[in-house]
Amino acid sequence: MGYASDAMGDAANFWVRQDEARRGTRRMVVLFLLGVIATILIVFFITGWFIGSFDPRILALVCIIVGGGIAIATLTKVFELSRQGGKTIALAMGGRLVAPAPVDPDERKLRNVVEEMAIASGVPVPEIYLLDQERSINAFAAGYTPEDAVIGVTRGAVQLLNREELQGVIAHEFSHILNGDMKLNIRLISLIFGLMFLTVIGRIMLYSRPTTTSGSSTDNDKIRGSTTMFFLGLMMIVVGWCSVLFGKIIQASISRRREHLADASAVQFTRNPLGLASALKKIGAHSAHSYIQSPEAEEAAHLFFANGLSTWLGNIFATHPPLVERIKLLDSDFDGDFKKSLATASVKKQPAVIKKEKEKDKERPDLRRGMGLAAAAILAGGYETTGQAQDLLETLPEEVRRLSADPLGGIVLVCGILLDENDAVAEVQYKRVVGTYGESVGRDVLTAAGDLRDMSRSQKLALVTLCVPALRGMSAAQFESFNKVIYDLIVADNRVDLFEYCVLKNVEHHLTRYFQPKPRREGKETASALVSEIVLVLSILARAEGAAENEARAAFAKGIAAVLGNEKAELLPLDKCTFKALDNALENINSRAAQAAKTALLEACQTVVASTNDQVTPDEEDLVRAVALAIK
Incomplete structure (x- = not known):
C-alpha cells in the first residue's frame, strides 16, 4: 500500500x-x-x-x-x-526572478502551475526563481514563513518535465511551505x-x-x-x-x-501519484540526475525536491530517501529500471479520465482534501482543487491577469469584487473609490466589476489571493488607505455578509499581518480550554444556511463530539451568532490554541457541514474559509 x-x-x-x-x-x-x-x-x-x-x-x-x-x-x-x-x-543559488507574464513557454508553464497551486492552497503566489545554469531536474522552497517563501526550479526541470510532472513537484514544494518544514x-x-x-x-x-x-x-x-x-x-x-x-x-x-x-x-493534493512518480523516474534516468552545480548547494541540500548532492557516504547523511523507495510508494509496479519505465509508461491522462476528474471537481468537495494542502498543513485556507484552480486561470480575461500583477491593478480588482449588485449601494461605493483614487480608477473598477460579475464567490476569493503579491508592493501609507476603502465598501449597505467577511479575513491574513506585523506565539491550550469559542464557531456554521432547528442541533452536536468528545454544549441562539462575537472567538483560538486543537476544530467544521445538507453551499464554504484564515 x-x-x-x-x-x-x-x-x-x-x-x-x-x-x-x-x-x-x-x-x-x-x-x-x-x-x-x-x-x-x-x-x-x-x-x-x-x-x-x-x-x-x-x-x-x-x-x-x-x-x-x-x-x-x-x-x-x-x-x-x-x-x-x-x-x-534563491539569488545565492544563481536564481533569476520569473516575470509575472513571461514570454518563454517553459517559464509560462511554470508560472501557471505555481499560481494554480497557490490558489488551490489559499496562500499568496510566491516569487518564482529559475536556476538557468542548472540542467538537472530539481526544485526547492525557501523562506522562514509562507509570507517570505520563494519557489526555485532548475532549467532542466521546466524543460524536461511535462505539466503533470511539474505539478507534482510544485505540490511537493508547497507542502514544505505549509508544513513549516522551512522553519x-x-x-x-x-x-x-x-x-x-x-x-x-x-x-x-x-x-x-x-x-x-x-x-x-x-x-x-x-x-x-x-x-x-x-x-x-x-x-x-x-x-x-x-x-x-x-x-x-x-x-x-x-x-x-x-x-x-x-x-x-x-x-493527496493533485490526486495524481503517477505524475510525481514520473518526475522522480526522469531524475533517475537523466544524466545529471538532480545534482546541483552551485557551490551554495551544500548548505541548502535539505531544501531540494531530490538529492542536490552526490555523496560517497551513502544514506546516513542523505537528506532525501532513495529514489526507488519514493517511487515504489507512488507506483507499486516500478521495478527499479528507470530507462525502461520511461520508455513503456506515460503519465498523460486519457480524455475519458480527464473528463471524469473534471466531473469530480464539480462534486461536493471533501473539505479536508479541498482545504488546498490541508492534507499537508490543515491551516491552508483554500478550497479549490488543482483542476478548479487551473480552470480559473484559463478563464480569466487577459486584462484581469494583467491587473492582478500590478499594485494599482490589484486595488481595482478587489474593489470591483466588492462592488454591490444593487445600483444605489454601488453608487455609494463608486463615490468612495473616486474620493480616494480618482475618477480614472473608479471607471476601471466599474469595468472590472462587469468582467468579474459571472464569477463564483470562491473564484473571486481565489482572485483576491492571486492579487496579494502585487498588493504587497504598496507602501504602508497606501495600504492604510486601501484598508479603509475596503472596509467602507463592505459596510456601504450597513451589513456584512459571509463573502465580505471572508474578503476581510483574506486581507487581514495576507496583508495586514504583512504591513503591520505583530509578535506571535504558538498556542499551547487544548480544545477543552476553549469550549465557549468553539461552541460559537460551530453554532454559526450550523446556522449558516438557515437550517431547521432540529437539523442545526444535530449538526452542531456532531461537530462538538468531533472536537470536544463527550463535552456537553448547547447550540447558541441566532442572536448570539454575530460577526463581532465570531471575530473575538477566532482571535482567542488563534492566539491560545495549540496546532492540534486548530486541526480538530477544522475537522469539526467539516463534520458540521457534512451533516447539514448534501451540498457545500457558498455560505458554508466562505465561513470555513474565514475560520481557516483566521486561525492559520
Whole structure:
C-alpha cells in the first residue's frame, strides 16, 4: 500500500500517516536535544577527569560556558537565516526572478502551475526563481514563513518535465511551505551551527597555552598546565565535531521523514501519484540526475525536491530517501529500471479520465482534501482543487491577469469584487473609490466589476489571493488607505455578509499581518480550554444556511463530539451568532490554541457541514474559509 492507494481511497488514512510522520519528527528533535545535553555532560566529565575533580560547581560552570555558548551561537544563526528570507537563498543559488507574464513557454508553464497551486492552497503566489545554469531536474522552497517563501526550479526541470510532472513537484514544494518544514530546517541548521561552538572553545584552549623561558619549577608547572590545556582543547574539538556529525545525521533523518510526508501531501493534493512518480523516474534516468552545480548547494541540500548532492557516504547523511523507495510508494509496479519505465509508461491522462476528474471537481468537495494542502498543513485556507484552480486561470480575461500583477491593478480588482449588485449601494461605493483614487480608477473598477460579475464567490476569493503579491508592493501609507476603502465598501449597505467577511479575513491574513506585523506565539491550550469559542464557531456554521432547528442541533452536536468528545454544549441562539462575537472567538483560538486543537476544530467544521445538507453551499464554504484564515 502506498500513497497512490490512499489518494484514491479513504482520505482519513492519509491523516493517520501525517500524524505518524509528525510524531516521528518530534521524536527525532527530542533525540537531537538529548544529544546536546549529552555533549555538555561529556565536556563536564572530560574536564573533571583532567583536573581531578567532579565538583558540581564545575558542572554548573560547564553548563554556563558550553550551554550558553551553544545557545548564543544557535540564536545568532536563527536570526541571521530568518532575516535572509527565501529570496537571498534563491539569488545565492544563481536564481533569476520569473516575470509575472513571461514570454518563454517553459517559464509560462511554470508560472501557471505555481499560481494554480497557490490558489488551490489559499496562500499568496510566491516569487518564482529559475536556476538557468542548472540542467538537472530539481526544485526547492525557501523562506522562514509562507509570507517570505520563494519557489526555485532548475532549467532542466521546466524543460524536461511535462505539466503533470511539474505539478507534482510544485505540490511537493508547497507542502514544505505549509508544513513549516522551512522553519524546522532553519532551527536544525542553527543547532548544528551552535554545536560547532565547542570546536571554537577547543581552538581557544589550544592557542592559549603559556610559553616557558627557563627550567624553573614554575615553568615546569606551566608545562604541565600547558599539556593539560592542549589535550583538553583537543578533546573539545573532537567532541565538537562528533556532536556536529551526530546532529547532521539527525537532521538528515528528519529531512527524509519530511520528504515522505511531502510526497504523500502532493499526491493527496493533485490526486495524481503517477505524475510525481514520473518526475522522480526522469531524475533517475537523466544524466545529471538532480545534482546541483552551485557551490551554495551544500548548505541548502535539505531544501531540494531530490538529492542536490552526490555523496560517497551513502544514506546516513542523505537528506532525501532513495529514489526507488519514493517511487515504489507512488507506483507499486516500478521495478527499479528507470530507462525502461520511461520508455513503456506515460503519465498523460486519457480524455475519458480527464473528463471524469473534471466531473469530480464539480462534486461536493471533501473539505479536508479541498482545504488546498490541508492534507499537508490543515491551516491552508483554500478550497479549490488543482483542476478548479487551473480552470480559473484559463478563464480569466487577459486584462484581469494583467491587473492582478500590478499594485494599482490589484486595488481595482478587489474593489470591483466588492462592488454591490444593487445600483444605489454601488453608487455609494463608486463615490468612495473616486474620493480616494480618482475618477480614472473608479471607471476601471466599474469595468472590472462587469468582467468579474459571472464569477463564483470562491473564484473571486481565489482572485483576491492571486492579487496579494502585487498588493504587497504598496507602501504602508497606501495600504492604510486601501484598508479603509475596503472596509467602507463592505459596510456601504450597513451589513456584512459571509463573502465580505471572508474578503476581510483574506486581507487581514495576507496583508495586514504583512504591513503591520505583530509578535506571535504558538498556542499551547487544548480544545477543552476553549469550549465557549468553539461552541460559537460551530453554532454559526450550523446556522449558516438557515437550517431547521432540529437539523442545526444535530449538526452542531456532531461537530462538538468531533472536537470536544463527550463535552456537553448547547447550540447558541441566532442572536448570539454575530460577526463581532465570531471575530473575538477566532482571535482567542488563534492566539491560545495549540496546532492540534486548530486541526480538530477544522475537522469539526467539516463534520458540521457534512451533516447539514448534501451540498457545500457558498455560505458554508466562505465561513470555513474565514475560520481557516483566521486561525492559520
